[in-house]
Structure formats: C-alpha cells, structure tokens
Amino acid sequence: MNNAPQRPDAEVARRMSRLTRRSFAVGAAAAGVGFLGWLGLRSASLEDRTPWPLRRMLEFNEKVGSALFRESALAPDFGADRVTEPRVNGWIGLGEDFDPARWQLQVHGSDGARPRFFALDDVKALPAVDLTTELKCIEGWSNVVHWTGARLADFAAKYGFGTKDGRPFEGGGRPADLARYVSLATPDDDYYVGLDAAAALHPQTLLCYAMNGAPLTAGHGAPLRLVIPVKYGIKNLKRVGTITFTDRRPADYWAERGYDWYSGH
Amino acid sequence: MQRLEKKHPRAVRWFHWINVPLLSLMAWSGLLIYWSNDVYRLGWGDKTLFKFFPDGFYDALGLGHRLAEGMAWHFFVMWFFALNGIAYVTYTFLSGEWRHLVPNRHSFREAWHVVLHDLHLRKEPLPPGKFNGAQRFAYTGVVLMGAGSLATGLAIYKPVQLAPLTALLGGYEWARFEHFWLTVGYVLFFLVHITQVARAGWNNLRAMITGYEIVTAGEPSHE
Numbered sequence: 001m002n003n004a005p006q007r008p009d010a011e012v013a014r015r016m017s018r019l020t021r022r023s024f025a026v027g028a029a030a031a032g033v034g035f036l037g038w039l040g041l042r043s044a045s046l047e048d049r050t051p052w053p054l055r056r057m058l059e060f061n062e063k064v065g066s067a068l069f070r071e072s073a074l075a076p077d078f079g080a081d082r083v084t085e086p087r088v089n090g091w092i093g094l095g096e097d098f099d100p101a102r103w104q105l106q107v108h109g110s111d112g113a114r115p116r117f118f119a120l121d122d123v124k125a126l127p128a129v130d131l132t133t134e135l136k137c138i139e140g141w142s143n144v145v146h147w148t149g150a151r152l153a154d155f156a157a158k159y160g161f162g163t164k165d166g167r168p169f170e171g172g173g174r175p176a177d178l179a180r181y182v183s184l185a186t187p188d189d190d191y192y193v194g195l196d197a198a199a200a201l202h203p204q205t206l207l208c209y210a211m212n213g214a215p216l217t218a219g220h221g222a223p224l225r226l227v228i229p230v231k232y233g234i235k236n237l238k239r240v241g242t243i244t245f246t247d248r249r250p251a252d253y254w255a256e257r258g259y260d261w262y263s264g265h
Numbered sequence: 266m267q268r269l270e271k272k273h274p275r276a277v278r279w280f281h282w283i284n285v286p287l288l289s290l291m292a293w294s295g296l297l298i299y300w301s302n303d304v305y306r307l308g309w310g311d312k313t314l315f316k317f318f319p320d321g322f323y324d325a326l327g328l329g330h331r332l333a334e335g336m337a338w339h340f341f342v343m344w345f346f347a348l349n350g351i352a353y354v355t356y357t358f359l360s361g362e363w364r365h366l367v368p369n370r371h372s373f374r375e376a377w378h379v380v381l382h383d384l385h386l387r388k389e390p391l392p393p394g395k396f397n398g399a400q401r402f403a404y405t406g407v408v409l410m411g412a413g414s415l416a417t418g419l420a421i422y423k424p425v426q427l428a429p430l431t432a433l434l435g436g437y438e439w440a441r442f443e444h445f446w447l448t449v450g451y452v453l454f455f456l457v458h459i460t461q462v463a464r465a466g467w468n469n470l471r472a473m474i475t476g477y478e479i480v481t482a483g484e485p486s487h488e
Contacts, residue, residue: 012267012479019269019475027282027474034286041341054337061340068426075425076432134437136424139332140302142437230425258333260340265425 049258062262069198069264075133075229078144083212086135086143088219092253093191094239100223103187108244109161110179115242118159120223123207126150126158131204133229135236138259147227149208152182152243153201162201162245183250184226187241194250195228195235199264204229207240232263266482272395272472274362280353281473287346291414292448294342296328297335305445317445343418350411365395367405372398383464407454410447417444 044051050058105118129151136142156162163177182200185192199205208227209216216222221238228235234254244250255261273281300323307315323329357363368376375398381387391397396404420431420440434440462470472478 009267012269015269016471016475016477016479019477020471023475030282038286049333050337054341057341057344058337065423065426070426073426073428076428134424136437138301138336140298140441141304254333258337260336265423 048256058260058262062260062264065262065264066196066198069230071198071202075131075204075265078132078134080132080146082144083132083146084143085212086145086220089137089233091219093186093188093237094218094221095188095190098187098239100218103223103241105224105240106242107159107161108242108246111244111246111248116159120209122159123150123155123224124209126154129206131206131227131229133204133227135229135233136265137233138263146212147206147208148210148213149206149224149227151203152205152207152226153203155207156201156245161243162197179245180247181245181250183242183244183246184237184240185242185244186237186239189241191237191253192251193226193235193237194252194255194261195231196262196264199228199230199235202228202230230265232265234259235263267479268482269477270480271476272478273476274356274360275476276356276360277353277362278473278476280349280356283349284346284353287342287349288451290338290342291346292451294335294338295445295448296323296326297331298339299445300328300330300335301332305442317449340422347415350408350415354408366401368398368401372401374398376402383461403454403457407451410450410454414444414447417441417447 041051041053044053046052047055103120105120105123106115107118108115127150128148130146130148132144132146134142135145162179162182178197178201180197182195182197183192184195204227206227208221208225209223211217211220216225219238221240224240226235226237226240249261252261254263296318299317303317305317306313307317357366371392375392377398378387378389379391379397379399382389382391416430417434417440419427420434421437421444424431424437424440431437431440434443468479
C-alpha cells in the first residue's frame with residue numbers, strides 16, 4: 001500500500017464510502033440472520049418446557065458428559081469442620097400422610113418386573129459408607145454435608161439387581177447386560193428422578209439413612225434418601241419409595257419442568 | 266494527501282462482532298441463573314455498599330423466576346462463545362496478529378502515557394502503532410478474562426469430573442464467585458471500550474467495520 005501512488009482525497013473518500021456501504025450491507029445481513037436465529041430459538045416448539053433446539057443441545061451436552069464421565073473421578077471429601085446443615089429446600093413428595101413405621105423399599109429389577117420389598121435393616125446390613133461431600137443446588141448454593149449410608153451399587157450387587165438375568169455383579173466390573181438407567185420415586189410418586197446407570201452405580205452414590213451423624217429428619221428424607229454427589233441436588237431424591245432398574249429413559253420431575261435431564265457433575 | 270490503509274483483518278472483525286451477541290447472551294442467561302442465589306455484594310461485615318442486584322434491576326429486565334430457561338440458554342450459547350474465542354486466539358497466533366496485541370517491553374511506559382494523556386495531564390500525542398500499550402493490556406487482558414470465564418465455568422459445570430480444576434480455582438463456591446466477577450469485568454471493559462471508541466472517532470470505528478482506515482500522508486503507518 002505504501003508504494004501505491006497516492007490518490008486524490010476525493011477518490012479516497014469515494015472508495016471508503018463504497019467499502020463502508022458494502023461492510024454495512026454484509027453486517028446488516030449477518031445481524032439479520034442472527035436475529036432470525038434468535039427469534040427461531042425463542043419461538044421453537046417446547047419439549048418439556050424448553051425450546052427443542054436447546055433441548056437437543058442439553059442432550060448433546062449429556063453425550064459429551066457421559067463420554068467423558070470417569071467413575072474414578074470422585075467428589076472431593078471435605079473435613080468435618082466444613083460440615084453445615086443444609087436447608088430443607090422442598091417438600092414435594094414428602095406429604096404428611098406417611099407412616100415411617102410401615103415404610104418398605106420397593107424395587108423392580110426391570111420394567112414391569114414383580115417388585116421385591118426391603119426393610120431399612122436390609123440396607124443397613126450392607127457396608128456403611130461415610131461421605132463428607134458438597135451438596136450443590138442448581139440455584140447456585142451449596143453445603144458440605146456428612147452422609148452415612150450404603151452404596152446403591154452394593155445394594156444392587158447384593159440383592160441381584162441391575163442385570164437382566166438377575167445375576168449379581170461384582171463392584172467395579174460392569175456386565176454387558178447392565179440396565180441403562182435407574183429410576184427412583186417417592187412413595188406417593190409425586191417426585192421422581194431418572195439416572196444414568198454410570199451415575200447411579202458410582203461408588204459415592206448412597207442409599208442414605210443418616211445425615212451429619214443423626215438419623216435423617218422427615219424434611220431431609222427419612223427413612224431413606226438418595227445421595228448422589230455426581231449430580232445436582234435435584235437428583236438427590238428424599239424419602240425413596242421405589243427403585244426401578246430399566247433400559248427405558250425414566251421420567252424426571254425437574255426435567256419435565258425445563259431442566260436438564262442429566263444434570264451431572 | 267490521503268490513502269486507505271488496511272488495519273483490521275477480516276477474520277478479526279468477524280470474531281469481534283460475532284462475540285458481541287454471544288457475550289451478551291452469556292451475560293443475560295447468566296443473570297437468569299444468578300437471580301436464584303444472588304449473594305454477591307460490595308461491602309464488608311454488615312455494611313453493604315451495593316447488592317448484586319437490587320430488585321428493581323431484575324424487574325426492569327424481567328430476569329426473575331427463569332432459572333431453567335437461563336441454564337438451557339447458557340449451556341447452548343457456551344459452545345459458540347468458546348469456539349469463537351478459541352478461533353480468534355488461534356487466528357491471532359497463526360497470522361502473527363498477536364504481535365500487535367500482546368504487551369511488549371514498551372507497553373507499561375506507553376500505557377502510563379495513554380492514561381495521563383486521556384486524563385489531560387500530558388499533552389504529547391499518543392504513541393504511534395496499531396495498538397498502544399494501554400490497548401495491548403486491555404485487549405490481551407479481556408482475552409485472558411475469556412479464558413478465565415471458560416475455566417471457572419467448567420469448574421462449576423463439572424465440579425466432580427474436573428475436581429482438580431475446581432480445587433485449583435479455590436473450590437466450587439470460589440469458582441462461582443470468580444465466574445461472576447469476570448462478568449462484572451466485561452461490563453467495566455465495555456464501558457471503557459465504547460468511551461474510548463467514541464473519543465477516537467468514526468475513522469477508527471469504521472476500520473473495525475470495513476477493515477480500512479483513511480490515513481493522511483505524513484502520519485505514521487500502523488505497520
């Protein structure tokens with residue numbers, strides 16, 4: 001450019017306005033395309049209260065998250081000095097017409113399979129596991145909580161759930177016919193969560209009966225709740241009534257209300 | 266005598282302007298999420314100088330009770346924001362454009378000169394070159410902030426799978442705090458940026474749109 005003969009100012013001004021017009025035309029077209037994209041996303045039909053392209057992206061993110069998921073990656077275990085009392089953030093599924101004395105855990109080995117029933121002592125008979133992990137709410141707050149319970153993986157292995165032929169699997173090994181999903185619901189079915197098997201059988205996923213050294217209170221899900229540190233708080237179902245091992249992607253209370261089904265950490 | 270001189274490569278202009286709606290959408294959807302637990306403030310002890318954010322702010326922009334929507338948008342746009350930023354950084358390195366952007370050994374002195382000049386405390390003209398020292402710090406700094414937003418965002422998004430990253434950033438709650446303040450940083454950057462662009466005038470802004478600047482003979486070239 002420096003070697004080019006210098007043009008008179010009027011010619012420079014003409015060339016500049018031509019360039020400017022062209023750039024504005026291209027810019028306006030690009031902005032128009034962007035704006036149409038925005039309108040399209042805003043008006044796309046809803047799937048579980050979320051515009052379907054955003055829902056597809058959540059599912060894509062889930063694929064990426066599942067592919068990168070490592071069972072060996074553990075939620076950090078904190079010291080006792082950081083333990084706090086979490087708030088009771090919801091009462092859905094915790095209706096008052098509930099008698100803990102008559103509670104039983106109902107477990108389906110597969111969709112439509114006849115349920116088997118378990119008492120709290122059947123869970124407590126499994127090796128007790130203590131965790132001091134961070135409970136993280138999608139709202140943005142978190143609490144370090146001490147949990148005591150039995151691994152869901154140990155429960156499935158001991159009582160022969162999770163595989164289609166009912167053959168118990170050893171912790172760590174994952175048989176080819178492992179159920180793809182696990183569903184949990186409150187006894188009244190008002191609150192329900194769907195989990196991928198990898199998260200459900202993660203070594204830190206507990207059927208939990210004690211919190212911060214004391215038996216669970218009603219507000220925190222007595223007599224038995226799910227603790228799953230690889231998921232947001234919304235998946236940590238309180239007052240477990242039913243567990244179902246299934247190959248069908250289970251319904252999820254909050255996913256139906258616009259949230260990510262996977263919600264995994 | 267005047268001439269047209271190429272200033273900003275086409276790719277840089279596209280990355281720059283595409284980033285405007287992407288960063289805006291990330292900040293907007295971030296606010297939809299932040300509303301659910303809006304705990305940050307300026308202050309100490311019981312004294313709060315400014316709460317992020319006053320209720321009127323949420324009401325005026327309609328940001329309340331939209332957590333699910335905010336998360337869905339945030340985790341949609343994040344890919345485009347990240348890819349655009351990565352493409353920009355890759356381009357500036359491969360093209361050699363980084364030499365105009367990364368601070369060098371003159372930049373501290375120049376940046377100080379620019380600050381004094383802009384405060385009308387020093388009369389000498391601004392240092393020549395495509396970007397002065399203050400711009401080099403600002404434009405490199407804001408890219409590092411972008412990398413910081415990605416890192417802190419990932420630390421909040423996958424705090425178990427990426428536990429070492431989250432720990433490096435001070436833990437889950439610190440990472441959220443840092444993620445928030447980086448966004449406040451973009452707002453401050455934006456305010457200074459548009460003020461300086463307005464002061465620099467149309468020829469300068471037009472160069473970011475067309476790629477060309479009108480240069481009067483005798484004035485120093487960008488190169």
